[in-house]
Amino acid sequence: MKNLSISTIARTGVLIFALLNQILTISGHNPLPWSDEQAYEGFTLLLTVGSSLWAWWKNNSFTAEAIEADKIMKELKAKKE
Template sequence: MNFNITAGTLARTACLLLALLNQVLCALGKSPLPIESETLNQLVTSGITVIAALVAWWKNNSFTKEAIAADKEYERLRAKNSK
């Protein structure tokens, strides 16, 4: 078998498992993160900012008409070459 699991799939699965574990622990009255609310708020906000910044930096964000046209041409060539 050839598994072509992407890093994105693995990251989303890990996040889902952590969220489910956190939900179960909260339902059982356990505190999964024994830290104060304000500290948690700052950590979550910082984490979201870092993730958004990395995604914005990494992704090819085309804003101009020429860049969008180049993206379409690139996808057309990729599709042509994959056949």
């Protein structure tokens, strides 16, 4: 369990959730207590907030100089470890 990454656990959780949702939908149950429009709005909100936070957090290098500086920084960090 130590070797599992957080992203692996997250993807597995989303897959299990999607499969359970599909099984319940096929069997005629509405597993989610909201309408399609509310689900769409909620998903859009999560996507917008998530992508905004990700873009804010990450170092987004656009110029060739910035990309080269990122490579040098990674090399220096690798040597330090």
